[in-house]
Amino acid sequence: MTPVLELADAAVRYRGAAGDVVREVSFAVEPGQSLALVGESGAGKTTLLRLLSGLVRPTEGAVRFDGEPLAPRDRRQMRRFRRGVQVVFQDPYSSLDPRRRVAAIVAEPLRSLGIDSRASAAPKVAAALERVGLPADAAARYPHEFSGGQRQRIAIARAIVCDPRVLLADEPVSALDVTTRVKVVELLAELKEERRMTMVMVSHDLSVVASLCERTAVLERGRIVEQGPTEQVLSNPAHPYTRRLIDSVPRLPA
Template identity: 85%
Template sequence: MTPVLELTGVAARYRGARTDVVSGISLAVRPGESLALVGESGAGKTTLLRLLLGLARPTAGEVRFDGAPLAPRDREQMRRFRRGVQCVFQDPYSSLDPRRRVGAIVAEPLRSLGLDSRASAAPKVAAALEGVGLPADAAERYPHEFSGGQRQRIAIARATVCDPRVLLADEPVSALDVTTRVKVVELLAELKRERGLTLVMVSHDLSVVASLCERTAVLEHGRIVEQGTTAQVLGAPGHPYTRRLLDSVPRLP
């Protein structure tokens, strides 16, 4: 099966930097699977997510979408890519424009991709909000009228309103309290199961990874040191760095 997203020998370096942020990365994401990227802060997880989103370009290697090299100047390919790959960001407070009503925020991908007008987008927006457990009248309200968990549900509705094939999530529950975190994880699992979504998630929370992701890749200093099924990687880690990550998880005495 052709991977929907693939990194082959990828390296990336930020402008003005003398060393690569990530290097030698080879990673395949197959349709319908869920993959976690884990590691300490600064390991390169978010940079990999930016590469997969097409927001950063590699200095070496190749990013592929449906088996073809991702070409930012190919307008037709990028239109298919933007419709097929959407993202949920970490902070539900800063990722939503406070000046716009929720309906306009959720409809933004439909309008920017030319899929719907404002009028024809309304039923899809209502369905997307209902799909994440929010009432349709939420569309008429502003982000500040919602809690953090509800805002993240709005962000997920925005990301899924155009029926993407892939959802990339950057620490989607780290800014939420424990109870809300569980509910959002359950929502992501439900959306994945019902829609057949492919999920790539950056997370520090190994319990979230264990409950949501089938595969895990562990990054240390910009390199993948271990990858495989989550049960293998977290249950019987083969690399010392992975073992240190697991040992650092707080446990009740």
């Protein structure tokens, strides 16, 4: 089976940086699979997600989509890529335009990709908002009228409205309180199961990783030091760095 997304010996060096932010990174994500990228702050997780989303180009190596190198100048490929790969960003407060109503925010992928006009997008927007558990009147309101958890649901609705094949999620619940976090994790799990979506998620929360992702890749200083089935990586880590990550998780005294 051809991977839907793949990194092949990818490296990224930002302008003015002394060295690579990530280097020699290779992994493949099969259709319908979910992969977690974990590691301490500064390990390069978000940079990898930006590579997979096409927001950053590799300085070495390649990003592949459906087995073909991602070519930003290939309009036909990039149109197919943008429709098939959508992103949920970390902060629901800054990822939504406060000047626009929710209907316009959620419809943005449909209009920008030329899938629907404003009128024909309305039923799809309503269906997406309903699926993430928001009331019917949410479409006519502004982001500031919602709680943090509701804003993240709006962001998820925007990501799924064009029925993508892949969902990239950058710390999708880190800005939420514990109770809301559980509800959003449950929503993501339901969407993944219902739509057979491929998911790549950056997370510091190993309990979220265990709940949502079949596979896990562990990054240390821009390189993958371990990857494999999540249960194996978290319960029987092979690399000392992974063991340190797991040991650093706070636990209540017995």
